[in-house]
Amino acid sequence: MSAASRGQALVIEHLAAGYGKVQVLWDVNLSVAPGEFVAVIGANGAGKTTTLRAVSGVVRPSAGRILLGGVDITRASPSRIVASGLGHVPEGRELFALMTVRENLELGAAMRAEARAQVSQTLRQVYTLFPRLEERAGQLAGTLSGGEQQMVAVGRALMGRPSVLVVDEPSLGLSPRMTQTVFEALRAVHAEGVTVVLVEQNVGLSLRLADRAYVLENGQVVREGDSAALLADPAVRAAYLAL
Known part of the structure; x- marks a missing residue:
């Protein structure tokens, strides 16, 4: 492990990945410190979702490595990665439509070797965050509104008590009001000490929320830095904020 990787919550080094013969990511490098809120922005098809899927083990990297809390999870199974402290809120939510809200939430705790009372306590914390649930x-779950389903998806990931939460396009298909509710919840989760990595189509909102950000283009990191600086960068504003 390099000196720069020590003490980091999440490290991606020289990551390459794709789907079959189609390569999507090329030598992606990023790191996230414990307790940090980092945004990953870029146009559709830039590789943002693939990056998160590689982190959670859904997509197998063809090169590079991924460290979670200093532990190499590059070849680990998704279940082991979740048990190691990663929570993933996927694009499209991926709920079990014919299961209840509570059943979907409790699935998020399936990888935790904890007593029922501890799981119930975490469930209570999720309900405090999202009273509507x-x-x-x-x-x-399939009868909920889109915003309510997104709350379930976030809550399910939190049921695993993750040290690192990766969130993919949480505002997709939501009203501005519901988007604000979900983002306020992410802010509250981060305030509790959870490290957050956010992929989000609303670049302005994500940069205002995050500490730092990475810009992906064509499967590679082309910019990184303080969110406020990127928000003021003329190139970023022209490309992603239509300003």
């Missing part, structure tokens, strides 16, 4: 606890 407690009201809908017995309702089938």
